[in-house]
Amino acid sequence: MPGPTQTLSPNGENNNDIIQDNGTIIPFRKHTVRGERSYSWGMAVNVYSTSITQETMSRHDIIAWVNDIVSLNYTKVEQLCSGAAYCQFMDMLFPGCISLKKVKFQAKLEHEYIHNFKLLQASFKRMNVDKVIPVEKLVKGRFQDNLDFIQWFKKFYDANYDGKEYDPVEARQGQDAIPPPDPGEQIFNLPKKSHHANSPTAGAAKSSPASKPGSTPSRPSSAKRASSSSSASKSDKDLETQVIQLNEQVCHLQPW
Secondary structure (H helix, E strand, C coil): CCCCCCCCCCCCCCCCCEEEEEEEEEEEECCCCCCCCCCCCCCCCCCCCCCCCCCCCCHHHHHHHHHHCCCCCCCHHHHHHHHHHHHHHHHHHCCCCCHHCCCCCCCCCCHHHHHHHHHHHHHHCCCCCCCCHHHHHCCCCCCCHHHHHHHHHHHHCCCEEEEEEEHHHHHHHCCCCCCCCCCHHHHCCCCCHHHHCCCCCHHHHHHHHHHHHHHCCCCHHHHHHHHHHHHHHHHHHHHHHHHHHHHHHHHHHHHC
């Protein structure tokens, strides 16, 4: 059995399930892409942002930095609300502190975002990161909340990155990292029913079928008018015949 000071070989091979490092029991991944870095990290360096400084990046620069580091295709800061990018950053900074297999890189719904942030919180706790993650605010996709958090995370990244190479696509093991929908566009992508349900024209459209039962009696009324008109014409004919008969009788009574 290896002694307390024995470390992993560069390719990460070891016949033991656990290794002992300074009296701490650390789990061992036998098959790892980055064997020489597996569980080689210590505790994270905490950073604290007190105010806006010159180091703060613009929204365009910060999202370009995210896409470049972890090979994503985000277009807006608000899309960081899924939490997937942060999970991959933690895997990059501290390999093994988070399982990327559990990360939902195609998250589109709020409960999926919360799932990813729970994984991030667990990795923060494992690495003794003091930062409190405002999950409830971030998952709503508001710009300022997500910008503030990624600005802090950029400083955290700079303080903890060791410069080693990292392949984010290989680390995802085939998972497609599809950007979440833009929170601003989600309002306009609602089903058509929801749009028409609140529109005034919908109320008129809905009320028009209701008015049909009221309009149905109009047909019998028109029929009644037709029947009454026909009966009136019939009575007129009867009167005409009666007049003719009376005229004939008068002619017979007149002396020649």
